[in-house]
Amino acid sequence: MTDVFDNVSNWLFKGWESIGRVLFVGVLAYAGLLLFLRISGKRTLSKMNAFDLVVTVALGSTLSTIIVSRQTGVADGLMALALLIGLQYSVAWLSVRWPWFRRGIKSEPALLFHQGTYLHGALRRERVTPDEILSAMRQSGAANPADVSAVVLETDGSFTVISGSLSADMPSLQNVTRPSQANRNQIK
Template sequence: MFFSSWQDIGRVLLIGLLSYASLVLFLRISGKRTLSKMNAFDLVVTVALGSTLATILLNKKVSLAEGLTAFTLLIGLQYIVAWLSVRSSKFSELIKSNPDLLYYQGSFISSSLRKNRVLEVEVLQAARAQGISSLKDVEAVVLETDGNISVIKKSSFSSSSTLSNVSQKKS
């Protein structure tokens, strides 16, 4: 239970070193986007890569070649989806969500809060996390495509560019 054999430890060390080095190489080749968290799909790929690495390390039934094939498949699919998203607006709309405005110029947007299952207290928490004590100092709060909440202070607000891609449906 606490120790099987030195051979098992050696396998984990050798396979771990080789799979980790291969993953780093694959990620360098595929580019920064592979581990970005721009949207839910990117996050899923990142988690899947971590899970695959753990499986290669700890499951004796999974060979290094099988694990590296899984890395290649995940990174390749992520690359193809990102490539298609950049080149096809219809595909991009299918894969990606848009940021949503949760609070704007002194008012919560209740339809957007409901649609995204966000509570007003969570918006307030996001403001406090950025050192803002009152929503009087906030121009807008946006739920980004990666699930993060961005708080835009009144002093740093530029009406023409900052919110240009955000759904601005007020209820």
């Protein structure tokens, strides 16, 4: 019976040495991460696409592992953080310089709703429901779908709701994937 209580107390409190390690390593790892982020620039933590989101989550997971895992040394953990940030920086750098690389890494924004019409083919392809479009409209403050010109699923998974009238060439939608005219006629 005392073994059970000893195990439970060990699960709850491993000792002051363990807490001291977490404090010491946590401060070092956090300071290292802040330094790396400052050096690498604002783009490192942006969530402009799925790759950026994965890197942000991986940084948090790595920081956590450095702090709580006794098997991971501070130098190893900081190297892992530097590797993730370096890879993210490299992908962003290559994406800016080579359009073919950018197309391979990043998805295109997709038009899901246009001038009062749900684009059902695009909704199916992007796995979005009309209810989610209505929710995005409400969140943007649109009271009536008739007041919305377009809803775009952005590369980071967020919705952009464009209210008001758009001109014929729709400059804000120039890089957005739109259904072809034949598909558009089938939707209506």
